[in-house]
Amino acid sequence: MQKIMIFSNMYPTQKHPTYGIFVKNQVELLRSKGLDVEIIAITDPAKGKIANLKKYLIWFMRSMMHMLGDNRRTTLTHAHYAFPTGVLSLIGKKLFRLPYVVTVHGGDIDKMAAKNEKIRSATKKILQGADAVIVVGERLKKDIVEGFGVDQGRVHVMSMGVDTEVFKPMPKSEARQELDIPESEKTLLFVGNMIEAKGVLDLVDAFKVIQEKYPDAKLHMIGSDKDEAFMRIFAKRLLDNDVRIIHHLPMPQKEIAKWIAAADVFVLPSHHEGFGLVALEAMSVGTPVVGTDVGGLSYLLAEGAGILVEPKNPQSLAEGIVQALSESGENRSSVMQSTAASHSYDVISKRLMKIYEEIEKTRKKKS
Template identity: 65%
Template sequence: MRRVAVFSNMYPSERHPTFGIFVKNQVELLRSKGLEVDVIVIDEPGKGKVATLKKYMTWFLRSIGYLLRNKKQVSLTHAHYAFPTGVLSLMGKKLFGIPYVVTVHGGDIDKMAAKSERIAKSTRNILQKADAVIVVGERLKRDVIDRFGVKEENVHVMSMGVNTDVFKPMPKEEARKELTIPSGEKLLLFVGNMIEAKGVLDLVDAFKKVQHAHPEAALHLIGSSKDVGFMEKLAKRLLSNDVRISHQEPLQQKEVAKWIAAADVFVLPSHHEGFGLVALEAMAVGTTVVGTDVGGLSFLLGNEAGILVEPKNPDSLAAGLNLALEEPSDTRQKIAEEKVAEHTYDVIAQRLTAIYDDVSKGKNSK
């Protein structure tokens, strides 16, 4: 049996059940296919520079200790996020000859690598030395090839996949009854971190315009409110717009799926997005998705699988939301179902294990 070590600076815990949940889901998927997978991860978001530094140093030492003890048993390592996580896999290859795969999720390229030339150089080295690079979206493929000099044949476009056992169609009225949502309400739903980069303020501005056309419309937000400064800014924006919007902290995935089923429209107004997995999950449930024409969303919602709008443009967002409410489309839903079929867990497991096989056989070794 192959043994894989997964490194990630995001992984859920009992206290933080949604922190990097997509990584845990993939680990459990691999284990269900018979792979032996060890995880060496950070499962605590943490706060403050001192706490963060201590957390990362402890993780790095724990990871190096793991590699020392298991260097002869591990077939390969898989790093989620190029930097800083990929540093561990790169060290494993340099010190012990262990090949590695790295998954680029977006923020590691769009934000982290832009922080300094040193980080950009390290990111480039990690990606170029990897035996395989997985990117979660088509735009990221061009980025790692054009900006970071990775050979095209070494880059694989593959999402984290959607769990269709959890995110599946459910009768809307049944979902609304369980959540005590009025049947006549036009529910717009957002799920994601409560930060400016997710377009939450744009959504508040757009929602005011939607309510003029649809007084029965309601907006519900589900997401972490750890950014106190942003939440204060959001509260002021709500007051100035005179709109009532409900919010709750992150939920377990089964509960999120229920909220998506209850919604008339799912909205993801991100300023940048590597893939937009939550949008795919909404498509799997059968709810119309309105998203910004950025990153992976451009490809995911293209060809009328959803409704694309301009980023950072509340007017365009409001028009897209009104279109979704006023003109439901069977054709759009059919195209969305076809997109979902390309990203099921069975498809992703087959593709990922094939990459692992190639790497462990040395087909992409450098």
């Protein structure tokens, strides 16, 4: 295999360490396996029409220059997110006959493709033109096959994988001591962007119920607060409920793993979720997970791996958290560890490299 060129509209930097961290982790994983990987990505999470137009235009031109100058050495391209990223891979196939892989993460189907018919049509062309489509959850596979007419033989269900060297069991007492969390505290943890779609308003409403039963409970929320308009709504909801939370800005994954280990319950109340990688990371650490019965979470937390609750239902969410707090911490341990092991980096890298190799073999046969 010669070279893999990866396109992504999200990629972390020191300034924005969690912006598309899952893509960076996969890139580094592939490089560790000896692959020559080039990443061309957007690293600036800035929003706004002008900012978006500028960064996407620069990214598009950079990507085209890379394909123009290096298409002979490149084996295939791999786009993260169908639209708009997949447009680059589609162009690469038409102009330079470069085969491509697309990883669908969820939002590109649930939200982006639903914006208008033009985007949906472009998404369909990208998916149908791909040599392989990777989806991060079973429900997404169904959407891709039935909604976009993609041959199911080219659709592979595969998560981005969990780094079990970072997200691994750690004694709760040790984690709490390092983070200065009292042993007696009932600690709830949320990790994700502070946006409505992640169900954070539902979590605030549910936490008010939790505090009535557990007065010493604390809710820690780790995530970006870039959406100022929503944060004003969030602050008002806190005030209306007379609820206080502890908000932490994004932090390195090793620190997040420590916070997960210190928590009694990890909560992910999303309104939609392609897979729910952060829930898998919590399971790998060994912390019970309460999540909404949506998207990939419906499969990930099934069969006793976690506690599923109704989406957009604070009462159901509160009941799920109470259930998790009242259970023995060992009840779900073996199922959680088994699930995490099936998504380990070693397993994921072997499956991904096999997909690449099959595409390369097919290309050689045609040439």
